[in-house]
Amino acid sequence: MIDLHSHILPGLDDGSPSLAESLEMARLAVADGTTHMACTPHITPGVYENGTSTIVRAVQELDQVLRRAAIPLALYVGADIHITPDLPDQLALGSMPTLNRSRYFLFEPPHHVLPPRLEDLTVRLINAGFIPILTHPERLTWIKANYDIIERLNAAGCLIQLTADSIIGAFGRTALYYSEKLIDEGRVDIIASDAHSATRRRPGLSQAVAVAAKRCGEDEARNMVLKRPGEILANRPIEPVGKARQPRPNPTTGSRLGGLGRFFKGATA
Numbered sequence: 001m002i003d004l005h006s007h008i009l010p011g012l013d014d015g016s017p018s019l020a021e022s023l024e025m026a027r028l029a030v031a032d033g034t035t036h037m038a039c040t041p042h043i044t045p046g047v048y049e050n051g052t053s054t055i056v057r058a059v060q061e062l063d064q065v066l067r068r069a070a071i072p073l074a075l076y077v078g079a080d081i082h083i084t085p086d087l088p089d090q091l092a093l094g095s096m097p098t099l100n101r102s103r104y105f106l107f108e109p110p111h112h113v114l115p116p117r118l119e120d121l122t123v124r125l126i127n128a129g130f131i132p133i134l135t136h137p138e139r140l141t142w143i144k145a146n147y148d149i150i151e152r153l154n155a156a157g158c159l160i161q162l163t164a165d166s167i168i169g170a171f172g173r174t175a176l177y178y179s180e181k182l183i184d185e186g187r188v189d190i191i192a193s194d195a196h197s198a199t200r201r202r203p204g205l206s207q208a209v210a211v212a213a214k215r216c217g218e219d220e221a222r223n224m225v226l227k228r229p230g231e232i233l234a235n236r237p238i239e240p241v242g243k244a245r246q247p248r249p250n251p252t253t254g255s256r257l258g259g260l261g262r263f264f265k266g267a268t269a
């Protein structure tokens with residue numbers, strides 16, 4: 001399997017704190033069936049000031065250590081890029097890395113606040129030739145009141161990545177609800193671990209794939225961790241699976257939120 005989202009590089013963010021931890025994470029990933037992993041530390045202005053050169057160097061160093069330890073995990077350069085208004089320029093300049101120098105990159109909106117002009121930024125990125133992969137929308141607290149925005153980003157050409165732990169319920173019932181909804185609506189392009197350590201948010205995709213397969217079938221679940229991530233690393237074109245979909249107004253209320261109001265009446269987030 002191919003895991004396109006991990007915080008395995010040591011000391012660059014809130015992921016692995018040490019080389020020993022990174023090695024353990026790599027062992028766990030391989031034991032679970034992961035063969036290829038993108039190293040995607042946070043790039044968050046003012047918090048994690050990582051850039052392409054730092055990340056490339058860290059990937060090369062970890063790669064050498066894995067080879068010496070005979071751990072068969074192929075590493076790729078990437079980043080978990082927090083949204084910033086100048087993102088199209090930063091990507092075009094190469095100061096922030098896409099996934100394996102492809103046109104695809106991990107696009108992380110703030111968890112608790114819907115940023116203004118998110119759709120404008122997404123369209124600017126797509127028009128500049130990049131393909132954003134929206135990271136774990138199921139875990140964003142603002143998804144409840146703004147599901148229509150996720151639909152429109154998806155329709156505009158934004159890919160959708162679920163976190164493996166969300167699908168198995170480890171992020172709570174709201175993240176599970178939206179994981180299932182996104183899978184059932186055929187919007188999920190890839191599943192990734194977003195692994196942060198060997199104990200908390202561990203690497204591994206197999207459990208999530210097994211759960212996803214029950215909802216969308218084994219072939220499609222495999223596409224989420226093998227076929228599509230492979231195409232992304234190879235910079236081949238793929239159609240976002242949800243792109244053909246358009247937000248549908250609820251026929252009874254006119255709301256685009258469908259049945260969510262009913263669901264959240266008793267929800268605690």
Ligand SMILES: [Fe+2]
Binds near residue numbers: 005006007
């Ligand atoms: Fe992440």
